[in-house]
Amino acid sequence: MSVERALEGVGTFLDDRLHGARGVRVLLRKVFPDHWSFLLGEIILYSFIILLLTGTFLTLWFQPSMTDVIYHGSYIPLRGVRMSEAYASTLNISFDVRGGLLMREIHHWAADLFMAAIMAHMIRVFFTGAYRKPREINWLIGIVLFTLGMFEGLFGYSLPDDLLSGAGLRITEGILQSLPIVGTYLAFFLFGGPFPGHEIIPRLYILHVLVIPGLILALVTVHLFLMFHQKHTQMPGKGRTNTNVVGSPMYPYFMAKTGAFFFFTFAALALAATFAQINPIWLYGPYNPVAMSAGSQPDFYMGALEGSLRMFPAWQWVMFGHTWAFNVFVPALLPLGIIFGGAAIWPFLEQWITGDRSEHHLNDRPRNAPTRTALGIAMITFYGVLWAEGANDIIANHLDISLYLTTWIARVAWLVAPILAYIITKRICLGLQRKDRHLLEHGVETGIIRQLPGGEFIEETRPVDEEALAVLTSRSELPPLPSLEAAEGEVPPPGMRGALGKVRERLYNVVTESVPLPESHGNGHGNGHALEAVGADEHGQGSLPAGTGTEQRGGQDQH
Amino acid sequence: MSDTNSPGQPDSGNSGELSWPEYLTGGESRGAVPPGAQAAEPEGHAAPHRVIGTPPPAVARKLLAADGGGISRETVRELPAEPDDPRRAKRVEKLVAACFLVAGLAGLAFMVFYGTIGVGSITNVLHSNLALGGSMALMFLLLGIGTVLWVRHLMPTVELAEDRHPMAATPQERAAFKETFQEGAEASQFVKRPIIRRSLIAATIPMAVAPIFLLRDMGPLPGTSLDTTVWRKGLRLLVYGTGRPISAAEFNSPGALISVGPEGYLDNDNAMAKAAVSLIKFRPGELVYGPPARPGGPSVRDKVVPNWTVDNIVAYSKICTHLGCPAALYEQTTHRILCPCHQSTFLATEGAKVIFGPATRPLPQLPIGVDSEGYLIATGPFNEPVGPSFWERS
Ligand code: HEM
Ligand code: FES
Numbered sequence A: 001m002s003v004e005r006a007l008e009g010v011g012t013f014l015d016d017r018l019h020g021a022r023g024v025r026v027l028l029r030k031v032f033p034d035h036w037s038f039l040l041g042e043i044i045l046y047s048f049i050i051l052l053l054t055g056t057f058l059t060l061w062f063q064p065s066m067t068d069v070i071y072h073g074s075y076i077p078l079r080g081v082r083m084s085e086a087y088a089s090t091l092n093i094s095f096d097v098r099g100g101l102l103m104r105e106i107h108h109w110a111a112d113l114f115m116a117a118i119m120a121h122m123i124r125v126f127f128t129g130a131y132r133k134p135r136e137i138n139w140l141i142g143i144v145l146f147t148l149g150m151f152e153g154l155f156g157y158s159l160p161d162d163l164l165s166g167a168g169l170r171i172t173e174g175i176l177q178s179l180p181i182v183g184t185y186l187a188f189f190l191f192g193g194p195f196p197g198h199e200i201i202p203r204l205y206i207l208h209v210l211v212i213p214g215l216i217l218a219l220v221t222v223h224l225f226l227m228f229h230q231k232h233t234q235m236p237g238k239g240r241t242n243t244n245v246v247g248s249p250m251y252p253y254f255m256a257k258t259g260a261f262f263f264f265t266f267a268a269l270a271l272a273a274t275f276a277q278i279n280p281i282w283l284y285g286p287y288n289p290v291a292m293s294a295g296s297q298p299d300f301y302m303g304a305l306e307g308s309l310r311m312f313p314a315w316q317w318v319m320f321g322h323t324w325a326f327n328v329f330v331p332a333l334l335p336l337g338i339i340f341g342g343a344a345i346w347p348f349l350e351q352w353i354t355g356d357r358s359e360h361h362l363n364d365r366p367r368n369a370p371t372r373t374a375l376g377i378a379m380i381t382f383y384g385v386l387w388a389e390g391a392n393d394i395i396a397n398h399l400d401i402s403l404y405l406t407t408w409i410a411r412v413a414w415l416v417a418p419i420l421a422y423i424i425t426k427r428i429c430l431g432l433q434r435k436d437r438h439l440l441e442h443g444v445e446t447g448i449i450r451q452l453p454g455g456e457f458i459e460e461t462r463p464v465d466e467e468a469l470a471v472l473t474s475r476s477e478l479p480p481l482p483s484l485e486a487a488e489g490e491v492p493p494p495g496m497r498g499a500l501g502k503v504r505e506r507l508y509n510v511v512t513e514s515v516p517l518p519e520s521h522g523n524g525h526g527n528g529h530a531l532e533a534v535g536a537d538e539h540g541q542g543s544l545p546a547g548t549g550t551e552q553r554g555g556q557d558q559h
Numbered sequence B: 001m002s003d004t005n006s007p008g009q010p011d012s013g014n015s016g017e018l019s020w021p022e023y024l025t026g027g028e029s030r031g032a033v034p035p036g037a038q039a040a041e042p043e044g045h046a047a048p049h050r051v052i053g054t055p056p057p058a059v060a061r062k063l064l065a066a067d068g069g070g071i072s073r074e075t076v077r078e079l080p081a082e083p084d085d086p087r088r089a090k091r092v093e094k095l096v097a098a099c100f101l102v103a104g105l106a107g108l109a110f111m112v113f114y115g116t117i118g119v120g121s122i123t124n125v126l127h128s129n130l131a132l133g134g135s136m137a138l139m140f141l142l143l144g145i146g147t148v149l150w151v152r153h154l155m156p157t158v159e160l161a162e163d164r165h166p167m168a169a170t171p172q173e174r175a176a177f178k179e180t181f182q183e184g185a186e187a188s189q190f191v192k193r194p195i196i197r198r199s200l201i202a203a204t205i206p207m208a209v210a211p212i213f214l215l216r217d218m219g220p221l222p223g224t225s226l227d228t229t230v231w232r233k234g235l236r237l238l239v240y241g242t243g244r245p246i247s248a249a250e251f252n253s254p255g256a257l258i259s260v261g262p263e264g265y266l267d268n269d270n271a272m273a274k275a276a277v278s279l280i281k282f283r284p285g286e287l288v289y290g291p292p293a294r295p296g297g298p299s300v301r302d303k304v305v306p307n308w309t310v311d312n313i314v315a316y317s318k319i320c321t322h323l324g325c326p327a328a329l330y331e332q333t334t335h336r337i338l339c340p341c342h343q344s345t346f347l348a349t350e351g352a353k354v355i356f357g358p359a360t361r362p363l364p365q366l367p368i369g370v371d372s373e374g375y376l377i378a379t380g381p382f383n384e385p386v387g388p389s390f391w392e393r394s
Helices: A002-018 A020-028 A036-059 A085-096 A100-127 A136-158 A163-178 A183-191 A200-230 A250-275 A300-311 A326-354 A370-389 A392-399 A403-442 A466-472 A498-511 A525-534 A549-556 B035-039 B057-069 B086-116 B122-154 B171-188 B194-218 B269-275
Strands: A068-070 A082-084 A244-249 A317-319 A322-324 A444-451 A457-462 B160-163 B237-239 B257-262 B277-281 B313-317 B329-331 B336-338 B345-347 B353-356 B368-370 B376-378
Touching: A002 A020, A020 A250, A036 A100, A036 A200, A036 A250, A068 A085, A082 A085, A085 A100, A085 B122, A100 A136, A100 A250, A100 A300, A100 A370, A100 B122, A136 A163, A136 A200, A136 A300, A136 A326, A163 A183, A163 A300, A163 A326, A183 A200, A183 B194, A244 A250, A250 B122, A300 A326, A300 A370, A300 A403, A326 A370, A326 A498, A370 A392, A370 A403, A370 A498, A392 A403, A403 A466, B086 B122, B237 B376, B257 B269, B313 B376
Parallel strands: none
Antiparallel strands: A068 A082, A244 B160, A317 A322, A444 A457, B237 B257, B257 B277, B277 B313, B329 B336, B336 B345, B345 B353, B368 B376
């Protein structure tokens, strides 16, 4: 009981000063929907927190300095070797600080997990359509976070100043130099003169431990605030509509679950750091501009950039008295530009094409947006080809084929594979939709065979249950294009005229291609069904139009 | 801005009273309660309005009563106090406690290992890493498992539903906002007095540009420094690693490749980043020679420059013309120099011309000769810039 009294005391103290009771009560009961894929975002957050913790530990010993020293530490093979202080201090962390190696490895694994989770999370958000209005801002923040994470990681693994990371810096310098007009200046300003100079490690250090983590932290905060404020999306299911959010309350359920998840993330990283060695810089040796070993690879999230540089043909010309290094700046900027730029404009492009400006809180099942899903898979394939090409020497080695053949395959696959992926994925989605339709029309097969009086055998079916019904019938209904609605001979409304209107109409037909639901379930009434089934109130219905086709059409006329 | 959210907003009546954000001020149920029901209650004490998805029967009954009868919130219980299956809960309780206890022990073990296992040698570090990492992983793993069991089997199953409301404010709210904003703009006189507006804008431009000036001293201007290396006539070629000069007679096994640098610069990373050179020895007849180079003239592409070699020994820049990695791999049988970074491949017998990969230019050839003591020396600088392309290169 005294615990209760103490808590009450603290609560009273705070509420007297902050007026917290009212708001915090609501917060405690805030509903969080459940789905395994919603955990991906949490992995990002927790690996970032682990990066902050382990990174701070590393700063206690790491010396961001390129001053030459002769090594005298515990790692015998390198004793007497000339190296930078940065490299020597990383050896020191690994061999002379208790727990130092563990923390270094957790830090590195956490960086990889961070980036992997960002990718997986982005993929989840894309394929479920969770980026749609009102969440476009968070989608854009996510893309910025991805980019920042790439730079943060690149700068981080450059800090130890080992042979491998030095090559990464050299490539960075080469890419900068290739940029038209400003390139040489940028390279000289970043490196404080010619490569490698003595400035780059201290400069990367402050970017790595302060500037970029600060930006990431700020953006993550805004990201989470927006997620909180707009409430989480949910997957379709019984009782779940576009106007509610169904799940368990933050306190104690979500808190406990997410706490457990933090522990699991930490445990997984500790296990990886214990049993799977990552970045053994003492084997690579200190950086020197003369040596380089075969099979050197950057961290996985830089692989696509690496592959793109490897694959691009040697196109370079001297024009107007200047060198245009297309062979460098195009592969450095274009493919990732297509992916990030494409991802950034897609939500707005989709809105323009479909004319759908309503809010979406109920996620799409990927099959129910065949074009979007196919585009996403095409993009992943595009990225995947570049990524695989980034390790083509290793692939060639393992498969025992010629290195040059792998590059030629990548050069072709870069263009062809995404198109194939698009076509195949769309087919699969439409096929799955047909299967769903079949289920709705004919019910679930029970495995019971019956003989009809006429002697014919049939398999008995039963109608799908409520939960499945809600899932199967969940569709985001799109408003019709104004010009498609306009009767014969009528003048199409503004926005649908001219060439742009034609393009929009074409794209509309592609984007909305779908297998329709059977008559009795059409127009998103499935949600209504499910709602009635659990006796939920109809009150909120219609305040958010999306997902309820007829109402939405009414609202659509406004623009 | 047109918006499909506006029609049919149920909350237009009362939401104007609540300040934003709603969850900090306790308005989570705005709009969900019929206006009539809420009007009777003092602001902020509205009954929470929730729809239960699949509630335990007891709870559902209570909630229905609360909804229907307008009972004050103290009597409403949304979360049941008892687990779904008390017998199972009792068993799992012990398991959870065991997880937490062992996790605590693992944490203790971590500290003991920290104190007892030293570092300072490779084996010690391996042991320490295994002990510390293992105990740490076990601690977190058990904490996680215990917590999950606790949530799954001890906490009663609940599913609550919360209403959503359109993100857009009501037309009234928007109008009020616009009014407030305009009042402020008018009070500031910013709109009415263009001279203030324009002079302020004029002042902010230098303010934004000035910091860029501050960055100017981050590095020297490149000038022509990328065009040249430290190589000059008479500098000896020292073997990288041993630092010793080398004579043509010593370097006599065909197919060999060694890295060399200019005398006096081997430990200078800035110099070596451009001046590193691969020295390759060939059998007679392997090299494909081009016409002799005119002094100072452009190098002859795709052919070895004959008067720049000594006794079938050629010196090529080691710095890849793609992005500057050391082009360090050499395949003796095919005479290919391969850069490990992006696999640009240069044919060593034919002036290091590019035969595959993203590099566009051959590796520049360094003119070499022998000095009076028989050691290899440079007979001049590279006659073109080495390394990656840059804008000013022509
Ligand atoms: C998203 C965030 C971050 C990422 C992706 C990241 C990534 C990395 C990577 C890959 C390394 C190389 C580790 C190795 O040696 O194998 C590194 C090193 C380092 N990081 Fe981070 N890091 C992040 C945040 C931080 C933060 C917040 C700090 C400090 C407050 C920090 C401090 C350091 C230090 C001091 C090193 C060099 C020490 C060493 O290599 O042993 N990092 N980082
Ligand atoms: S740096 Fe040599 S191939 Fe790219």
